[in-house]
Amino acid sequence: MPNSANLQAKQLSYQIAHKSILSDINLSLERGKVLGVLGPNGAGKTSLLKMLSGQTASKEQVDWRGKSLEEYSPLERARQIAVVNQLNESVFALSLQQIVRMGWLPHKTLLSRETEQDHQHLAASIAKVGLSEKTHQTFSSLSGGEQQRGLIARALVQKAALIVLDEPVNHLDIYYQHQVLKLLRSLAHQQQMTVVMSLHDINLASSYCDHLCLLNDGKMIAQGPVESVLKATTLEHVFKIPCRIRRDEVTQNLRVDFYPSDEQEYPPQPEVTQQSNVHSSEASNKVHKKVSSKKGNSI
Numbered sequence: 001m002p003n004s005a006n007l008q009a010k011q012l013s014y015q016i017a018h019k020s021i022l023s024d025i026n027l028s029l030e031r032g033k034v035l036g037v038l039g040p041n042g043a044g045k046t047s048l049l050k051m052l053s054g055q056t057a058s059k060e061q062v063d064w065r066g067k068s069l070e071e072y073s074p075l076e077r078a079r080q081i082a083v084v085n086q087l088n089e090s091v092f093a094l095s096l097q098q099i100v101r102m103g104w105l106p107h108k109t110l111l112s113r114e115t116e117q118d119h120q121h122l123a124a125s126i127a128k129v130g131l132s133e134k135t136h137q138t139f140s141s142l143s144g145g146e147q148q149r150g151l152i153a154r155a156l157v158q159k160a161a162l163i164v165l166d167e168p169v170n171h172l173d174i175y176y177q178h179q180v181l182k183l184l185r186s187l188a189h190q191q192q193m194t195v196v197m198s199l200h201d202i203n204l205a206s207s208y209c210d211h212l213c214l215l216n217d218g219k220m221i222a223q224g225p226v227e228s229v230l231k232a233t234t235l236e237h238v239f240k241i242p243c244r245i246r247r248d249e250v251t252q253n254l255r256v257d258f259y260p261s262d263e264q265e266y267p268p269q270p271e272v273t274q275q276s277n278v279h280s281s282e283a284s285n286k287v288h289k290k291v292s293s294k295k296g297n298s299i
């Protein structure tokens, strides 16, 4: 593991009622990098993010800046780590501005005064997610996508060094998907924040993340730079749909095209382990060739 790792998980495991939710997860992430967490429904993405951000006790299996998360007080943790969870059903009777202002809480005491700089930062954070016109609207009356962006603005106001987001672009239209991910990438690359987020869209993950990790059934199937994780055989095994990987001519990013087929049963494949995250089997190759031959070269 690199010495410059800011965030480290060491043999992280998690059980609920004797059921293994995560097992033997090792990962490390340097400062200023974006990590995308991928995997099918139920793979353990949310559970992993909750442990990495200290929302679930990690029994000293997670280190942030060389110190176990368990050693941070809740206030220290809130100063260091911003969390954007999936939207839930709770109805806030507060305005967007009041919700975003909550990002200040870890940095203020009861006697603290709000400075002009605080107000500028608050307004700038709301503007960065394109919600200036909605500043005084009640949070509950915002659309799902606007609420999602509001919660991201709150994380910006928090000025944390680590931001952990669970499916942050889920409710966003295509324009704001790219805007928000661009913003998160620039926070990492230009302001040296560390960003960890789960995403279902593998192509967005390929475009905006530096590193990926792929979970399946609570286990780490592959992790590393985007190109080392996005392998057709691995993705076919995990998502159970034939796919082809190509390089986009314009952006030069890797793109994954899935080809769901009703015509044939998906052939069985051998288990993929972390040690050999690339494998080929006759069955997999047959599917892959069939798909590839329709659409030019694959990687």
Ligand SMILES: Nc1ncnc2c1ncn2[C@@H]1O[C@H](COP(=O)(O)OP(=O)(O)OP(=O)(O)O)[C@@H](O)[C@H]1O
Pocket (backbone or CB within 6 Å): 016, 021, 039, 040, 041, 042, 043, 044, 045, 046, 047, 048
């Ligand atoms: N409190 C709980 N009690 C029992 N099982 C749980 C609990 N929380 C999570 N699980 C189970 O743990 C597994 C992983 O859940 P998790 O929410 O982490 O998956 P995920 O990868 O985020 O899924 P999705 O893509 O659907 O959001 C699932 O099988 C889920 O049912």
